[in-house]
Amino acid sequence: MKKNVLFISCEEAQHICDKNQYGEANWIEKLKLNIRLIYCRVTQSYVKQNKKLSKVIKNSEVKCMDNQCKETIRKNFDKALKEHNS
Amino acid sequence: MxxxxxxxxxxxxxxxxxxxxxxxxxxxxxxxxxxxxxxxxxxxxxxxxxxxxxxxxxxxxxxxxxxxxxxxxxxxxxxxxxAEVKIAYNNDSETEGDWLEERVADPFDKTAEDDLQNAELGNAIYECLSKLPEKQAEVFKMKTIQGIETEVICNELNITASNLWVIIHRARTAMADCLKENWF
Missing domain, CATH: 1.10.1740.10 (RNA polymerase sigma factor, region 2, helix turn helix motif)
Structure with a gap:
């Protein structure tokens, strides 16, 4: 029974890894992930790829519009679109 | 046509x-x-x-x-x-006479080339995002680029936390596959 607490499935390990990219995995989850990482190649490759993705996105300093501003633009544009169509 | x-x-x-x-x-x-x-x-x-x-x-x-x-x-x-542009090299009387070493460009500072590469990478990220289903792209953008809290996204999009993580997982796998060729 106790074994199952610390030994998790590959899917669960990937889920914890995803959460960890956003700093939302707690220590017990991290421990479970690390145990799985020792022997599971699929988890190892997923973690490697996932970390790379986080790094690439962080390095890119990619930006996007905040939702409020997008809505303002949408409002103004919809008005212009209506005028354009009429 | x-x-x-x-x-x-x-x-x-x-x-x-x-x-x-x-x-x-x-x-x-x-x-x-x-x-x-x-x-x-x-x-x-x-x-x-x-x-x-x-x-x-x-x-x-x-x-x-x-x-x-x-x-x-x-x-x-x-x-x-x-406007008249004046550049004062050294206004501080205490450091008067010191050489302008501090004003020399820092080689480790960001260069225009870095900015250009970031812009290209940003474009590649959006290119890949446009290939994702709409919902996945939206959740990924909110969580990863805007850094919005899980709870806030769930409330806004009316989804459960486990739903969100499934979407994030699919989006991350697709994004990694898409970016792999040129950027990994």
């Missing part, structure tokens, strides 16, 4: 973030970038009849945006030209 057609109803959803990222890398001012993106959409709407259909919708909008950015720089440069 032209190869591409315009559908302005979808412009805001499909291209606003892409155009914004393109602009912010060049003007470095959020408010100005937002204004330029809005102007681009409005100008696009006005000149729809000039669209020949050879280029994709996005390429066409980018070409309008480029002109808007050039106009913006022309405008601020003509304002700058009127």
């Amino acid at each position: 032209p190869k591409h057609q315009l559908n302005p109803n979808k412009w805001i959803d499909l291209y606003s973030d892409y155009l914004f990222n393109y602009t912010i890398a060049r003007v470095n001012d959020r408010e100005m970038a937002q204004d330029l993106v809005q102007d681009t959409f409005l100008a696009g709407l006005k000149s729809m009849k000039n669209f020949k259909g050879d280029a994709s919708e996005r390429t066409w909008l980018i070409s309008i945006l480029k002109r808007k950015i050039i106009d913006y720089y022309r405008k601020i440069n003509s304002k700058k030209g009127k």
Whole structure:
């Protein structure tokens, strides 16, 4: 029974890894992930790829519009679109 | 029959973030970038009849945006030209006489080349995002790029936390596959 607490499935390990990219995995989850990482190649490759993705996105300093501003633009544009169509 | 057609109803959803990222890398001012993106959409709407259909919708909008950015720089440069620019190398009396070593460019500082590469990478990220299903792209953007809390996203989109993590997992796998070829 106790074994199952610390030994998790590959899917669960990937889920914890995803959460960890956003700093939302707690220590017990991290421990479970690390145990799985020792022997599971699929988890190892997923973690490697996932970390790379986080790094690439962080390095890119990619930006996007905040939702409020997008809505303002949408409002103004919809008005212009209506005028354009009429 | 032209190869591409315009559908302005979808412009805001499909291209606003892409155009914004393109602009912010060049003007470095959020408010100005937002204004330029809005102007681009409005100008696009006005000149729809000039669209020949050879280029994709996005390429066409980018070409309008480029002109808007050039106009913006022309405008601020003509304002700058009127002001007298003085550069004081050393105003501080305590450090007077010290050599200007501190003013030498830091080789580890960000260069224009880095900025350019970041802009390209940003474009690649948006390119890959556009291939994802709409919901996945939206959740990924909110969580990863905007850094919004899980709970807030769940409330806003009316989904459960476990739903969110499934979407994030699918989006991350697809994004990694898409970016793998050129950026990993």
